Amino acid sequence: MLSKIIPELGHFALILALLMALFQALVPMAGTLTRRPLWMAFARPLAGGQFLFLAIAYLCLTASFLLDDFSVAYVANNSNSMLPWYYKTTAVWGSHEGSVLLWSLILGGWGFAVSQFSSQLPRDMVARVLSVMGMVCSGFLLFVLVTSNPFERLLPNMPQDGADLNPLLQDFGLVIHPPMLYMGYVGFSVVFAFAIAGLLGGRLDAAWTRWARPWTNVAWAFLTVGIALGSWWAYYELGWGGWWFWDPVENASLLPWLSGTALIHSLAVTEKRGSFRSWTVLLAIITFSLSLLGTFLVRSGVLTSVHAFANDPARGTFILVLLGLTVGLSLLVFALRAPRMSHSVGFNWLSRDALLLVNNILLVIMTVTVLLGTLYPLLLDALGLGKISVGPPYFNALFVPLTVLLCVFMGLGPLARWKQTSGRELFKRLAAAGVAALVIGMVAPLLYGGEWDLWVSLGLVTALWLVLSLARDLFDKLRNASSPGAGVKRLSLAYWGMVVGHLGLAVTIVGVTMVSNYNVERNIRLAPGESAEIAGYTFAMQELRERRGPNFIADTATIAVSRDGEHRFTMYPEKRFYLARGMPMTDVALRPGLLRDLYVAMGEDLGDGSWAMRVQFKPFVRWLWLGALLMAVGGVLAVVDRRYRRVKRRAEQARTADAAGLEGARA
Template identity: 45%
Template structure:
């Protein structure tokens, strides 16, 4: 009964979405307040209906209702409760229901918290947001219904969830990633609403920033969780493989980062309007491209949904309609987005333009590398593989340039600046960074320049961000400067914190890539072997029965200078229902390094295949992601996001001019 109610609620939500898409849009074009007012309650009702539908599907998974085909294919009675719940979105149909739930959630948030928006703009934003929902309701109900019943007889048990997804990191990775993917729909809706109104101003830049920032924050967390999962779960010891699905989330993140910085210029200087609108359209467009890549079956990935191409065609149609329509409207309204702010070559505006160019081109490079094998196969009949060497060589220079200009660009004044004056407090930082890089190069006794360069850039960005904060405290004694430092807006703290997080990740990536070491051998029980200054002993190997798997578990001791420092238990698991093996690495985490152990197959002579890695600064990669996320939270806490638009509205009302 609950499942049928969930299905009915989903259909009803689609009907409400159609009303929300049409009535407020007509009302905004005719300036009918009553029709525009329909948007807010419709958005809230739509969210409540989809939330009930999603809850009904979750109930079916939790109670192992095998009358539902989706539960049969993705659950099992012996599966732990966490993975019963995550099984709801660990498949195509359930994940699409999560997609529309988040779409409706962002629409409802805009309805509830958008009290400072002009009523016409708010109506158009909610109508466009609902139009996206209508497209995906159609996709779900016509091709991917999660509430399809299983014919008789109903099986006693299910086929289990993909074992690779039965992991805490992957349980939380998709919801965060979808919050970022789908969150960019709000920036898209604001862009289309502004084009329909023919008005892009500083207020629009202020309104669109927190929505973009929230999406960027969730994308950062989601990508970090995915990278962490790949590191410890796949047994390869890597944190990023330039997999097409990884790239599908990385491209919107790059464009969202550019959009965040570009929206600042619109807000502060009313410049880059046309470019900012285009970025908002393209950021969500790349989210749709990622959805197509994951669900069309055109790529093979450990975390792609293998589905029939017909569904991919439907998503491709959604992409064509929304991106084609948006770009057509953009071309038609280009004249309405004339920039007002004029700025010099040496200014913060120019630095942000450079930032945007580097991020946009970097995203395009990733897109070309991701899509080129598909193009080559379809157009030329050739099977090509574009791997890490291409991406590393093509992508890295843009990130080096970006981090190199970051501290200077953040401190340049608006409109017109003086490079010599801006660099005065940064010369010491630059000298210290270069000296530190030279010291690292000497200490590593030759080898790759990657780590020294990474150290220089990370130190430059970190210290430059701290200097930027300190210079904002003005003049005076130390106590007054510290007092003003504490009272700086959340946006200033958030910006510097996010930049420092980027620096930490940059150094983690460069240090790990340059200095990691690997050992592959056949080890025997009781044998001790040496690698990179550590001794590893394989003490025993035994079988373990898990809740829904059988594991071959090793006990491996790690010694340093003859003293035991850790014991790890790497596993090789087999899930009988899915008939699929997985690897669970044993990792001795440390601040400076990880010791990463993997147990393989038993050899004919009684030994075991063992892989040992020493990975310097591995945890700095994800620590940097956490710090970047903290920067996003600090920026979202800035009171200026909540009160500035309202202050403008009150000022307009006080002068007798309508705030609309």
Template identity: 60%
Template structure:
């Protein structure tokens, strides 16, 4: 009975999303306040029924209802309850339902947290969100129903969840990633609503900016969680492989980063209006493209969910409708600039324009590398593989140049900046950065790496320029505390996000240059020496988990003769399907990770063992946390809400907030 309730809830959610698409939009076009007012209640109903459907699927997993095809294919009675819950989004159908739940949640948030929006604009934004909901609800009901039954011959036991997914990473990574993915639908909805209403001034950017920053922050953390999960779960010790599905999440992040900077220019200076609209459209379009790549079966990846051409065709058609319709509307309604707003060559506008150009260039490069093998295969050009060397040869220099521009971008002023001001602000950071970059490799490593010197220079350059700008802003304050209080949360958010870029840059380069990897044969009592560490295999024994048995090695680790700890990697065999999995042992630290993975048995009680010493690898994810926190601080800035409220009252005083009938 529970699955049927979930199925009917999805049907009702579809009906409400259709109503949400049509009624408020019609009301906004004809000025009918009653129809526009329906948007809030319809958005609430949309969320409630999707949440009911999601809860029904969770119950089916917890109760081991193997008469439901999706449960039978992705769960097992031996699995712990927390993995049964995370298994809800461990496959195609359930992850799609999670996608729709996130979409309905964002729709609900707009309906109830955007009281300062003019009623007509809010109605149009929610109508666009409803349209996206219609597309995905049709997709799940027609091609990917998670409540399909296996009756009358239901299996007594499930096929089990992929062992790679029986991990804490599955619990947190997809929900956070989808919050970012789907959150860019809000930016898209604001852009389309601005085009529909003809309100193409900077007002919509101020309303859209907090939502965009929130989505960007979630996507940043989601990508970092995926990288961290791959690092410790796959057993190879890497954190990014330029896998097509990894790229699918990175593409909207790149354009989303360009979007949040372009929104700032449009809001502050009224520039780049058409460009900002276009970025909002393409950011969400790339989110849909990522959904197509993951679910269409056109590529093979450990991350991919589905291998069904019918599903791929549906998503591709929906993508074409969304992108084609949006660009058609943009072509007819995008503003024609009759009056140019001037700015000098040395100004914040120029540096942010360069930021956008570089980010889009990087995105196009990654997109070409991701799609070219698919295009070559479709055109019978043969099987082509595009791997990390291709991406790195373009990505690294472009990203390095982008980072170099961040310092003058922070230090420059709007409209015009004097060379004297830039010299004053950047001379000391330049000296400090050059010294740090030149000295660090000589002090830290046994071998001098110019790549490390450059990475440390760039990281210190970004941070020291931010500090210099901060001191410049405090120069006229009687007391530094008074000056700090006057700085906005959005300013602190920018500083923290840029510091995160610096930390990640240093972490990536130092980890790549100084990682020490050994693949060795080890028997009990044997020793491996690496990077001042000594690893001694003391023995291997069999252990049992809730749904697996494992061979567990005990390895004693010491550093320059001093005991560090015992590490216990495992080679697991899962009982339900007999799948073999590697469970790595980690000793994490701020400045280095010790990483041990078991391979295959080699006879005579010996095992293939992989030993890593990975310096600064945690800095990669620490930087992502700083970036996301920076986005969160910008969202928390009350200035946006106050300005939006005043702007809404000036634009449409009779229709703001709880509009009067």
């Protein structure tokens, strides 16, 4: 009996979560305006209650999948009785309605986290931050209940079985990629809330920066991992062997990452020097706005992509209105309040301040470049001016030189001093690193590929410049210490986070450079007993057999791989046919390695016992995702720096000052 009412319980929990979100949006903010401590104190329990009811709704939808309740339209469209249980749990977010519920759950989770880890904040600041987050969550919960209810029933004409989950999504990548990506997307709502709360409260000082900066870094780290997982998933799942396609939906996640990277560096300047305050707040607004824009692009139907979730214009209109209200109102608050809190701090144009400003400008230009390339075709189509396609040539022609220029200034930044730096001193410290990077980068292609290549040299010089400049800075810091051990202990985790993050970018650049220029790909025809040689490896098909999976039938090839006449390993690519959907899928065989991947994908049955095969040799492709992981680790290291853990004393001081202020207001 209980199983039959689970969807109704989930729907009711969503309604209660919306009510909690509305109260969270209104009551604490009203408390800050009327200086009522009790109303402000409601912020934390309301955030907890909202998250609790969202979790109940999510668990109810998960239970409907596990119980094969095909009376629920969303379950019937995205599950099947033969679907393995672990894919049923991930099918919850496999399509539009469930993914928006997951988004809302994560948004509520971020709000709950702020309520639990904000003891060092004054009560009025907590109230404003959680109130803004309540407003955002109210908008998304209205979106779920009005246009995307995952608990809608198909009664009385329910199907006997479900349509099954899209075979593209029946993969481990679905388990980890969307939650990580959403954690990053939604995490920027916390920074946005801090920005609006700081503007409303007239507080954009160093303390505000210390409160906002850890949340920014954590959200950025999640988004970095999410984007990398999406790249990795597309690489091995789609059968093309590519790692980035400049797909509009991929660009939608890259946009907030670029502006979020600028925000992280701008926050560093604001905390250290007190400058860039208005710019930092504006970046926080832009970054979350770009997250909402990505949601609109994915769910509005304006894009055709393997990554897109929905094509309902009504949903797109709702999100567009939500985006317009969020951006419009936040920019209005910024325009009214930011000029009153502007603060000018002088610095020389050869200083760390100036170099970080240049990096910010370059990152914003890169963001605008991707934004224009993504939206321009859509605008032309909407205006009836024709259809055009903006692809890799446009993005590569602009993005590559901007990245190189960005890295040049990234190498200079850590060695420059705040406020003013001597040009002679900077040149002296970096001359050796620059020469070494240039020489090694120019010679390396001759040693690896046998001939010189401009683009390979440019990529390697850029990566080496980042690594060697970091090495020089670390060497100077350790050399000036009384002992090597003392020097290492003196360096903060925030500094090590910067080192690891910049090193991760260098590793990614090497991976992009090598796989883009030295990738070997061949489309071949293979039958049992036949072989082909690619990049020094011999691929021999030994047999072809049929096997049955839980919800598919597969043709599996056994391919022995040898080199220099010696057998190395065996690969098993498959061509699957999913029974419920009647959909064929390629299951790629991969032999990963630190210096290269071997990649075999089965194509079509050619009818004479042979199959079309795509075989690829992909050098250093793993470095792409290793570099992204290092960047994320760098962001996390910066968060756990001890200056962000010294909260007890500050919490007591903040509460004392808060209480004194309220008593003064009553008097």
